[in-house]
Amino acid sequence: MMISSICFIFFLILSSSYAAVQDFCVADYTAPPGPAGYSCKNPSDVKVDDFVYSGLGVPGNYSKLNKVRLKAAFVAQFPGLNGLGISLARADMEVGGVVPMHTHRGASEVILVAEGKVIAGFIASDNKAYVKNLKKGDIMVLPRGLLHFQVNAGDTRALVFASFSSDDPGVQNLEKSLFQNDLRTELIAQTTLLDSAEIKKLKGLLGGTN
Amino acid sequence: MMISSICFIFFLILSSSYAAVQDFCVADYTAPPGPAGYSCKNPSDVKVDDFVYSGLGVPGNYSKLNKVRLKAAFVAQFPGLNGLGISLARADMEVGGVVPMHTHRGASEVILVAEGKVIAGFIASDNKAYVKNLKKGDIMVLPRGLLHFQVNAGDTRALVFASFSSDDPGVQNLEKSLFQNDLRTELIAQTTLLDSAEIKKLKGLLGGTN
Amino acid sequence: MMISSICFIFFLILSSSYAAVQDFCVADYTAPPGPAGYSCKNPSDVKVDDFVYSGLGVPGNYSKLNKVRLKAAFVAQFPGLNGLGISLARADMEVGGVVPMHTHRGASEVILVAEGKVIAGFIASDNKAYVKNLKKGDIMVLPRGLLHFQVNAGDTRALVFASFSSDDPGVQNLEKSLFQNDLRTELIAQTTLLDSAEIKKLKGLLGGTN
Amino acid sequence: MMISSICFIFFLILSSSYAAVQDFCVADYTAPPGPAGYSCKNPSDVKVDDFVYSGLGVPGNYSKLNKVRLKAAFVAQFPGLNGLGISLARADMEVGGVVPMHTHRGASEVILVAEGKVIAGFIASDNKAYVKNLKKGDIMVLPRGLLHFQVNAGDTRALVFASFSSDDPGVQNLEKSLFQNDLRTELIAQTTLLDSAEIKKLKGLLGGTN
Amino acid sequence: MMISSICFIFFLILSSSYAAVQDFCVADYTAPPGPAGYSCKNPSDVKVDDFVYSGLGVPGNYSKLNKVRLKAAFVAQFPGLNGLGISLARADMEVGGVVPMHTHRGASEVILVAEGKVIAGFIASDNKAYVKNLKKGDIMVLPRGLLHFQVNAGDTRALVFASFSSDDPGVQNLEKSLFQNDLRTELIAQTTLLDSAEIKKLKGLLGGTN
Amino acid sequence: MMISSICFIFFLILSSSYAAVQDFCVADYTAPPGPAGYSCKNPSDVKVDDFVYSGLGVPGNYSKLNKVRLKAAFVAQFPGLNGLGISLARADMEVGGVVPMHTHRGASEVILVAEGKVIAGFIASDNKAYVKNLKKGDIMVLPRGLLHFQVNAGDTRALVFASFSSDDPGVQNLEKSLFQNDLRTELIAQTTLLDSAEIKKLKGLLGGTN
Known part of the structure; x- marks a missing residue:
């Protein structure tokens, strides 16, 4: 019953209308984003603090x-x-x-x-x-x-x-992109001309494998 | 039980596939919008009347x-x-x-x-x-x-x-932006050079406070 | 009860955070799309196969x-x-x-x-x-x-x-646009200058009506 | 000498600075356009009549x-x-x-x-x-x-x-696109399924050839 | 003759090819801008100082x-x-x-x-x-x-x-937009509800006329 | 005199009107580009071959x-x-x-x-x-x-x-970006964690200096 209630509340939240002017679209991290960014928080829940970051x-x-x-x-x-x-x-x-x-x-x-x-x-x-x-x-x-x-x-x-x-x-950090994952040393060597020993050393330093 | 049924129906609606060509994206005001606009109504529910406004x-x-x-x-x-x-x-x-x-x-x-x-x-x-x-x-x-x-x-x-x-x-209406909210008279005066008496008069007219 | 559970699971799924870097936005065909495209699959569910098509x-x-x-x-x-x-x-x-x-x-x-x-x-x-x-x-x-x-x-x-x-x-195919729907022959004739007999012949070929 | 003067004036015109705020970019039809539109008229030459059309x-x-x-x-x-x-x-x-x-x-x-x-x-x-x-x-x-x-x-x-x-x-007018140019009747027939006689009739009406 | 030479040099400059990769488009304030911004300086003339501002x-x-x-x-x-x-x-x-x-x-x-x-x-x-x-x-x-x-x-x-x-x-400064030009006091009063005396006072302060 | 003529012809070319529909904007590599791309060739000079590349x-x-x-x-x-x-x-x-x-x-x-x-x-x-x-x-x-x-x-x-x-x-090629220019070995080493000897070896291979 409690679960049903949660569902119901959830249903109500989603049913509420979003038909408002969109001066802004404060991110709602709990709804699925799209290619243009996060879903918008319901305008009625937006506070000035959503626009300030310390x-x-x-x-x-x-x-x-x-x-x-x-x-x-x-x-x-x-x-x-x-x-x-x-x-x-x-x-x-x-x-x-x-x-x-x-x-x-x-x-x-x-x-x-x-x-x-x-x-x-x-x-x-x-x-x-x-x-x-x-x-x-x-x-x-x-x-x-x-x-x-x-x-x-x-x-x-x-x-x-x-x-x-x-x-x-x-941010695509160059050193981490190359040396902090499981990309095989051989592939890195072939595609960057870097020496395998150098690659392995840096993988060791940064936590990469393979 | 009725509530559960509503949930279930709701679940089914959301589960249906949206994998269609997007010639248009008629607004669904009940789903969360994003920075690019409202979510799209399911194409199978779109009627010609969605494109006409009287x-x-x-x-x-x-x-x-x-x-x-x-x-x-x-x-x-x-x-x-x-x-x-x-x-x-x-x-x-x-x-x-x-x-x-x-x-x-x-x-x-x-x-x-x-x-x-x-x-x-x-x-x-x-x-x-x-x-x-x-x-x-x-x-x-x-x-x-x-x-x-x-x-x-x-x-x-x-x-x-x-x-x-x-x-x-x-639409950002100038008179309402300045005089139809709770922005303090002092702040308005400082940032617009308008006279406090004038501001208060227009706040009175338009329903602003502070 | 099972239905409630489905709701609950559903609720949990939607509640999970999407706050991640958006290098990509793999389409989730089950969530409502927006004007910019489909909703994004949760990044943690993305596999390399989402980027490959045979x-x-x-x-x-x-x-x-x-x-x-x-x-x-x-x-x-x-x-x-x-x-x-x-x-x-x-x-x-x-x-x-x-x-x-x-x-x-x-x-x-x-x-x-x-x-x-x-x-x-x-x-x-x-x-x-x-x-x-x-x-x-x-x-x-x-x-x-x-x-x-x-x-x-x-x-x-x-x-x-x-x-x-x-x-x-x-893809808007010209022949199908004109002859594979219920757009009235008279309207097509008026707006394309095509002969009504020709229109009817092609409607017959392509499955159009009216 | 007169020609040289024209060149010189022309040179001066082009040398003038365009470093101004771009609230608008009134079209200058005499300079080469780009993918985003026409070049902008020099802001100092813009008149209110550039924004009005009767x-x-x-x-x-x-x-x-x-x-x-x-x-x-x-x-x-x-x-x-x-x-x-x-x-x-x-x-x-x-x-x-x-x-x-x-x-x-x-x-x-x-x-x-x-x-x-x-x-x-x-x-x-x-x-x-x-x-x-x-x-x-x-x-x-x-x-x-x-x-x-x-x-x-x-x-x-x-x-x-x-x-x-x-x-x-x-504006791409369908009838003119098909029948008011030199696109060969055979190609039109093949790619639209229209009858050659019909195509020729409409080419006659609209001034198409081939 | 000197003028002709200037023309010729000018001609040569414009004839030079711009067919290069466009990582950037440093503004050339002497050529006509377009809706997307200023014309690009010839890449061969670009210096690191174009990217730095003190x-x-x-x-x-x-x-x-x-x-x-x-x-x-x-x-x-x-x-x-x-x-x-x-x-x-x-x-x-x-x-x-x-x-x-x-x-x-x-x-x-x-x-x-x-x-x-x-x-x-x-x-x-x-x-x-x-x-x-x-x-x-x-x-x-x-x-x-x-x-x-x-x-x-x-x-x-x-x-x-x-x-x-x-x-x-x-930047559209509100006080200057209203009071630092020749927009007639009567029009400002009608479209902002501000008092004419107030408008005239601020025009005096900011240099507006009419 | 010949130079003057060139100027005059040049002047005429630039004066011609570009006021046409912009279905396309074939690149004119001799005019200054802008942030949105190259200037457009005069539509009257465009040929079908501008759209084909072998x-x-x-x-x-x-x-x-x-x-x-x-x-x-x-x-x-x-x-x-x-x-x-x-x-x-x-x-x-x-x-x-x-x-x-x-x-x-x-x-x-x-x-x-x-x-x-x-x-x-x-x-x-x-x-x-x-x-x-x-x-x-x-x-x-x-x-x-x-x-x-x-x-x-x-x-x-x-x-x-x-x-x-x-x-x-x-195209930003990683190996050439790092090793085919005059970026100092020390700076590369500091910002990539690569070993100086490795950097110098690859600079030698790719033609980098410093």
């Missing part, structure tokens, strides 16, 4: 490997961004720290140096590298879908805020 | 304040428009009537003067006003997202049909 | 009328394409076979002649016909939304692979 | 064949629409007049019956015909890219205004 | 009226952003300073409080105000096309960085 | 390193594709040949195995590898922006045709 006020978890703390405010963390085509992230780089080589599927990025000195760069399809030393206040645009990276170029911590032209830009 | 055949409710009758055929009223990027509306302006200053988030609009004489205008980002006297049969385009308005410029009723480049253009 | 390895069903075998790998057949804006199809034309005059709502197409010789063409909005004899290895682009066709121009079978700029391009 | 105030030229007068306000006629994703047209149908079977590449349409009675319809990809008798004030949406038509269903003139979800929807 | 490192010009310094890094200031759908800006608010009520045509915005305390808010189409006190590190999303504002809520300077989902979001 | 009928140049012949039919090679959102390519893999690890900025790809046996795979943002053995006739979709590769898995040559959801997908 998680970027503090650094992310520490990666010993890259001496960096990364924290994202993408749509999976910040439901108010859903469908709005924009998101943010922060990177706190220790001295010697890096945001390793990576891509975002289809999103462009603008980085803003909030503290410290940074070398940032991207690589174009013709393999030309565009690399620049950035100081506090500088911004640099990293065109959509290309490999890019940042390195702390100073002797103090560096803080960078990144903005993306997508609310769900994704 | 509501624009008569004027909307009368607004004494603006001497105008506004009626929308947006996706919330006309389910066949869902996802198709177009919608319509009509404005019946009494002598002295106006369609007050407003914006549509991201949609462009073309107005067609069907009866009477109208002054229409929009304001560009550089604050330049583009204003024109329109006669019957004239059309004017109001570029997406900019403030615009219409005023009956004749001594007879005026009828205008508006078309939008979105099936859900929304 | 159906284009063999010809489709034979159409005696057009001496052609058509087979589509659109999103309704191949769930991994959902939201990715691309799809494929194959046409096996017997000697004398044709891919009859048709359009795809809004999608462009590129055909690749894999075997045989083909005459392909499209008609532009100014009624100009762009027609070309194609040999093995040639590709031809058919701009979005325009009438186009292919004819086997050789004395052997011809095989053509087609790619589309949409995962759900749809 | 051509829809009167009917178009008479087509004896279809007893209809068609007039478009697309971007090629109305430069202010450029890039804004919307356009209009009007159809004045005599008694017995029709807007013949046609498609718009990728654009959806909403028709509004301003005067008279109209039968309107479209055909879906599954060949189902959606047909409806419309009276004054009714609107009907014709989903993007599908064959559709209108017929005057009354004993008085009918006036229809059409709105499109594109500033350049194009 | 202008956000310092505050903008002081507005006495609003006690704020605003500075934009939109595509008109930062050519590397062209076509990439993202841009940034900074606002330095004195004690008592505000970013006045405004909209961006079609772009969403995320603000990041870098220093100080801020009250930020937006108004939805149903006139509901979403207002929140933000502290350092907080971010808030302001959905596309809606009126919004920020106020320094602390007793120290506040610094806010804003990111936009467009490289050319535009 | 270059995919033969394999591309041989890469000894990867034992593969790659050939693209992107918009830079095939002008008719401009703005249509689709393109093709072919890969001829010798025994032991590979299409090395790469990405396309923002475009999805579908591969079709025309001859031989192929192992194909892509890596998702969560580092999971999706790898599959494909036989003749199989197709596989590689979602936009992710690292992917193909390997000849048989003992005969393999031929693969690839279709892309963009007319200008670009």
Whole structure:
């Protein structure tokens, strides 16, 4: 009977009308998403707090490997961004720290140096590298879908805020893509020209198998 | 038991396959929408009447304040428009009537003067006003997202049909945005330079508080 | 009780979180689609086989009328394409076979002649016909939304692979659109200038009524 | 010398800066267009009249064949629409007049019956015909890219205004596409199943050759 | 002769081929833009500095009226952003300073409080105000096309960085739109319900006429 | 004088009107492109051959390193594709040949195995590898922006045709991006965790410096 009641309540929730103006579509993580993003929370349940996120006020978890703390405010963390085509992230780089080589599927990025000195760069399809030393206040645009990276170029911590032209830009980290899964060493070697010993060493470091 | 049956029927409905060609996506207001619009009604339930709307055949409710009758055929009223990027509306302006200053988030609009004489205008980002006297049969385009308005410029009723480049253009009415909610008078005064007395007078007129 | 359990399980399934990165959105044909495509399968249920389709390895069903075998790998057949804006199809034309005059709502197409010789063409909005004899290895682009066709121009079978700029391009076959439904002969005659006798003959051939 | 001067002036015009906010992009028909539309007129040359069009105030030229007068306000006629994703047209149908079977590449349409009675319809990809008798004030949406038509269903003139979800929807008229060009009768017969005699008769009527 | 030479050089420049991969499209402000943005600089002339902008490192010009310094890094200031759908800006608010009520045509915005305390808010189409006190590190999303504002809520300077989902979001400042042009007082009064005396006072303050 | 004439002719060419229906926008490589693609050739100069490309009928140049012949039919090679959102390519893999690890900025790809046996795979943002053995006739979709590769898995040559959801997908080859430019070895080592000796070896092989 309790179960039936749950069903009934559930039925009622789903039956309620969504026929409202769509100024926004706050993500409802419990309903199936579609190619354009998450389903929308019922407008009557939306609160101002759905549009505010405090998680970027503090650094992310520490990666010993890259001496960096990364924290994202993408749509999976910040439901108010859903469908709005924009998101943010922060990177706190220790001295010697890096945001390793990576891509975002289809999103462009603008980085803003909030503290410290940074070398940032991207690589174009013709393999030309565009690399620049950035100081506090500088911004640099990293065109959509290309490999890019940042390195702390100073002797103090560096803080960078990144903005993306997508609310769900994704991150494809190069080292983890190659060395933190079960893709066979032989296939990696064949398709990257990297040496098998090198691949195995990095698989060991990052937890890859095969 | 009846409740369980409802659940079961509900379950069956949701389980049915939607694997069909999507020439159209008639809005189902009972399922959660997404950033691209409402969920689609099951194609097997779609009827020709889903693509027809008679509501624009008569004027909307009368607004004494603006001497105008506004009626929308947006996706919330006309389910066949869902996802198709177009919608319509009509404005019946009494002598002295106006369609007050407003914006549509991201949609462009073309107005067609069907009866009477109208002054229409929009304001560009550089604050330049583009204003024109329109006669019957004239059309004017109001570029997406900019403030615009219409005023009956004749001594007879005026009828205008508006078309939008979105099936859900929304309407942000300037006077109601500022004076028909609980936004504090002090905040409005600070961010608009309007006089507090004026703000309070209009809040009184439009039902705003604080 | 069993029914209640089904409801409960169903409830649990829907409650599970979808808050993941959306590299892809494999179609879930059992949930309601939206204007941007099908709902996404839960990422944890996605398998590599969702991204692979073997159906284009063999010809489709034979159409005696057009001496052609058509087979589509659109999103309704191949769930991994959902939201990715691309799809494929194959046409096996017997000697004398044709891919009859048709359009795809809004999608462009590129055909690749894999075997045989083909005459392909499209008609532009100014009624100009762009027609070309194609040999093995040639590709031809058919701009979005325009009438186009292919004819086997050789004395052997011809095989053509087609790619589309949409995962759900749809096919509006001209002969079937006019003659395989209940659209009244009189209306067809008035709106196409075709002779009523001709229309009735083709309705007979294709199964149309009225 | 005069020629050199023209060159110089021309050079100066092209050298001027376009670095302004783009609220709009009024079409400059003398510069090369791109996939997104025409080049923009220099903002300093834009006048309010670029956003106003009076051509829809009167009917178009008479087509004896279809007893209809068609007039478009697309971007090629109305430069202010450029890039804004919307356009209009009007159809004045005599008694017995029709807007013949046609498609718009990728654009959806909403028709509004301003005067008279109209039968309107479209055909879906599954060949189902959606047909409806419309009276004054009714609107009907014709989903993007599908064959559709209108017929005057009354004993008085009918006036229809059409709105499109594109500033350049194009029109592919079925009868003209097939019979008003040099596409060979044999190819048409093969790809449409129409009788060669019928094709030749209509080519004669519409001016087609071959 | 010199003029002819200029023409010839100009001719040569334009004749050069642009047939390259388009990872990016750095704005060329001297060629006509289109609806999708500025023309692209010839790839061979692109330098890493086209992707870097230092202008956000310092505050903008002081507005006495609003006690704020605003500075934009939109595509008109930062050519590397062209076509990439993202841009940034900074606002330095004195004690008592505000970013006045405004909209961006079609772009969403995320603000990041870098220093100080801020009250930020937006108004939805149903006139509901979403207002929140933000502290350092907080971010808030302001959905596309809606009126919004920020106020320094602390007793120290506040610094806010804003990111936009467009490289050319535009800014329509409410007070300037109404009071810094030649739109007639009578029209403003009719379409906003504001008192004529108030309008004239603000026109005086902001430089409007009529 | 001759130069002046050239200028004049040039002037005339540019002055001619482009006000035509845009069913297509064949690339004009001599005019500046924009973010949406190349400028359009004057419609009156368009020929059917602009829509046909024979270059995919033969394999591309041989890469000894990867034992593969790659050939693209992107918009830079095939002008008719401009703005249509689709393109093709072919890969001829010798025994032991590979299409090395790469990405396309923002475009999805579908591969079709025309001859031989192929192992194909892509890596998702969560580092999971999706790898599959494909036989003749199989197709596989590689979602936009992710690292992917193909390997000849048989003992005969393999031929693969690839279709892309963009007319200008670009190719970012991983090995060349890292090792065929002047990006400093130290930066590569820091941002990829690769060993400096390995980097230098591959720079030597691929022609990189620094």
